[in-house]
Amino acid sequence: MKIRLTVDENEEERIEIFSHKRSELVRQIEQLVESYEITVTGYGENEILPLKKENIFRVFVENNKVYASTDSGKYRLKLRLYEIEEMLGEAFLKVNQSSLVNRKHIKKFSSSFGGSLKVELTNGETDFISRRQTKYVLKRMGIK
Numbered sequence: 032m033k034i035r036l037t038v039d040e041n042e043e044e045r046i047e048i049f050s051h052k053r054s055e056l057v058r059q060i061e062q063l064v065e066s067y068e069i070t071v072t073g074y075g076e077n078e079i080l081p082l083k084k085e086n087i088f089r090v091f092v093e094n095n096k097v098y099a100s101t102d103s104g105k106y107r108l109k110l111r112l113y114e115i116e117e118m119l120g121e122a123f124l125k126v127n128q129s130s131l132v133n134r135k136h137i138k139k140f141s142s143s144f145g146g147s148l149k150v151e152l153t154n155g156e157t158d159f160i161s162r163r164q165t166k167y168v169l170k171r172m173g174i175k
Contacts, residue, residue, distance in 0.1 A: 043121075087100070091130040126159070127160060128161065
């Protein structure tokens with residue numbers, strides 16, 4: 032098995048495995064990659080918490096401040112939305128100018144009055160997909 036590492040700051044980080052069959056080594060590599068945890072620091076009223084990306088439903092801008100929505104509540108983030116988007120990577124979709132949603136927490140898409148798309152998350156939160164982002168979101172979800 033060969034290993035090739037390319038370091039390029041302009042490229043998106045990704046791991047690709049080319050294998051003749053699904054072996055134990057491939058399974059171990061997959062588990063290692065999946066176990067790599069990315070955390071974001073969230074600030075609550077009286078607490079500071081590391082937020083795991085799989086526990087975040089949505090990241091959004093409200094009153095010019097960035098927040099993350101989780102099972103345990105809403106937490107302020109001290110990073111800009113584009114910085115969070117870069118950190119969280121492929122697991123999150125940019126649905127409009129001020130919101131990212133976790134792909135694993137998408138419950139359904141529905142049309143709203145006027146033809147725009149709405150996304151509903153497993154925690155009941157909803158957000159609108161901007162016309163500019165619709166094609167991108169549907170393609171990333173494998174719908175179109």
